Amino acid sequence: MDTEGVVAELAEKARVIRRHIIEMLGEAGSGHPGGSLSAADIVTALYFKEMRLDPTRPDWPDRDRFVLSKGHAAPVLYAALAERGYFPTEELATLRKLGSRLQGHPDMKKLPGVEISTGSLGQGLSVANGMALAARLDGRDYRVYALLGDGEIQEGQVWEAAMAAAYYALENLAVFIDYNGLQIDGPVNEVLAPEPVPEKWRAFGWHVVEIDGHDFRQILAALAEGRHTRGQPTAIVARTVKGKGVSFMENRVDWHGVAPKGDQIVQALKELA
Amino acid sequence: MPKIATREAYGKALVALGEENPDVVVLDADLAKSTKTIEFKKRFPHRFFDLGVAEANMIGTAAGLATAGKIPFCSTFAVFATGRCYDQIRQSVAYPGLPVTIAASHAGITVGEDGASHQAVEDMALMRVLPNMTVFVPADAVETAGAVRAAAEAGGPVYIRLGRSGVPVLHGDDFEFVPGRAVEMRRGLDATIIACGLMVAQALEAVEQLAAEGIEVGVLNVHTLKPLDVQAIVDAAQRTGAIVTAEEHSIIGGLGSAVAETLAEHYPVPMLRVGLRDVFGESGRPDELLQKYGLTADAIVDAVQSLL
CATH class of the missing domain: 3.40.50.920 (Rossmann fold)
Structure with a gap:
């Protein structure tokens, strides 16, 4: 398929995933739409183009790994896993309900396809490093991807892990920074400015690519660049819009951790039709 | 009675375990000489990872290795392993039930001259309250060897408490360490x-x-x-x-x-x-x-x- 065709297919898949996110959160009555929607295109590109996966064998040793370090964006991961065939899409409606495999934050023990339980911010990159080191020890060629929030990189452990990944030259690792500019207490630059973000990763020894995190061509190109980078892990600083795809949620910090209800759900789904 | 520090016994037991099981990997945070993981590092340099003075990252890295079938042992002083990394152990190891062993040396006040900042007097409490966690407190070198072996076979998170100072050897070589049996x-x-x-x-x-x-x-x-x-x-x-x-x-x-x-x-x-x-x-x-x-x-x- 030509690039245009691939991009069109990914855009359509991302639309379906965004609809799932709205429906799941509406059904659950709580959860995190803003950061799920901002990451939807990145996660779609990974699960429907970039990653080597077999949903019938979630423990296949040679599979690529994805670590959702910003675990509160669980809805985008669940929607992608369901659409990719890890479990029925009907199960998405059980999000956050008693007895569900779809916990408020991802639980690897419950749900196939979840590579590591996350939720406490700042820990996923360390785990991704361990997966990448294991690939090297075993001589396997799988790649490891992690998605971090821009607020999340305020956690000190992220920088411990960033230092280690570069020192151990984890070229089989690529990290997305979902740089949507907002965190719970407000704009990241007013809470605790992480800027300059690309320069920080570069200074820690990473190969850095800056992209528009909603442009599939740029996402795929950055992933390809990461694949071909030797001796360094790759950090993809992706400028995104929190709440992307739902007009009244876009760039609104209030939608970090509040679920849509009633007319809001109807309106959001209309926009994502 | 001969005296051997449990950390010394740990260093030896790790090497023995490493000879038998190629999946055993060891992580340390700039204290390999003190925790005695240096013995493993010398024998299996490619299966040893020094993460520097960054204990939290060490625990998370171990969790990642464990998801891929490795059997990681992480070592540092007990005060840092449990206090500084409590959340990493809770979230990335205990909650997902991953087979990571935290083998912490220099527990208790017999750390000695370094003083209170380095003397863990609450590590057993912190590890005991975590669901899925097994806690071993070996009394001598023989029990330490048994605990290391049991940890590798546990299939879940384990904390092993080790000391800096020499302690009498209480058991013969025929002692059988059975986890959970006093x-x-x-x-x-x-x-x-x-x-x-x-x-x-x-x-x-x-x-x-x-x-x-x-x-x-x-x-x-x-x-x-x-x-x-x-x-x-x-x-x-x-x-x-x-x-x-x-x-x-x-x-x-x-x-x-x-x-x-x-x-x-x-x-x-x-x-x-x-x-x-x-x-x-x-x-x-x-x-x-x-x-x-x-x-x-x-x-x-x-x-x-x-x-x-």
Whole structure:
């Protein structure tokens, strides 16, 4: 398929995933739409183009790994896993309900396809490093991807892990920074400015690519660049819009951790039709 | 009796384990010479990872290795392993139930001269409260070797508490370390001392002193703090009617608490806890500190006598 065709297919898949996110959160009555929607295109590109996966064998040793370090964006991961065939899409409606495999934050023990339980911010990159080191020890060629929030990189452990990944030259690792500019207490630059973000990763020894995190061509190109980078892990600083795809949620910090209800759900789904 | 620090025994046991199992990997945080993981590093350099002075990242890295089928052992001082990395252990290891062993050296006040900042007196409490976690507190070199082997086979998170200073070797080479099963070191009639770690040797000394006065005291060595051998503790309470616990740890949250919880629910008898009484340690020689903080055979003898 030509690039245009691939991009069109990914855009359509991302639309379906965004609809799932709205429906799941509406059904659950709580959860995190803003950061799920901002990451939807990145996660779609990974699960429907970039990653080597077999949903019938979630423990296949040679599979690529994805670590959702910003675990509160669980809805985008669940929607992608369901659409990719890890479990029925009907199960998405059980999000956050008693007895569900779809916990408020991802639980690897419950749900196939979840590579590591996350939720406490700042820990996923360390785990991704361990997966990448294991690939090297075993001589396997799988790649490891992690998605971090821009607020999340305020956690000190992220920088411990960033230092280690570069020192151990984890070229089989690529990290997305979902740089949507907002965190719970407000704009990241007013809470605790992480800027300059690309320069920080570069200074820690990473190969850095800056992209528009909603442009599939740029996402795929950055992933390809990461694949071909030797001796360094790759950090993809992706400028995104929190709440992307739902007009009244876009760039609104209030939608970090509040679920849509009633007319809001109807309106959001209309926009994502 | 020969004395060997449990950290020394750990270093040797790791190498032996590494020879047998190629999936065993070892991580340290710039303390390999002190924790004795240096022995593994020398033998298997490609399976050893020094993560520098960044303990939290070490624990997460171990979790990632474990998801891919590795059997990671992480070492640093107990105070950093458990306090500094509590959330990483909770979220990335215990909650997903990954087979990561945190083997922490320099536990308790026998760290000595480095002082309170480096003396973990609450690590057993912190690890014991975590669901899915197994907690081993070996009393000597032989138990340490057994604990290391058991940890590799546990299939889930394990904490092993190790010490800096030499402790007497209490067991022969034929000793079988069975996780979760307390070891009856002496059988008594009048009271039972339930001890772990280096306090087991002190308990055995206390037994001799009390025997000279015609008091027959048993010693139950709880090398596995979790899962606790409830039956052995209840049996000891039923048989002897009085219990003294002894640990190089705060009396809050550790062995004394675990035993008190067990007795309160199953078979309440008079008991006393020998341990640190809700205080931090300080600088000094290990023997001086044990004396000052009442972690001695004499202190155990006093506790037993005051119960009878």
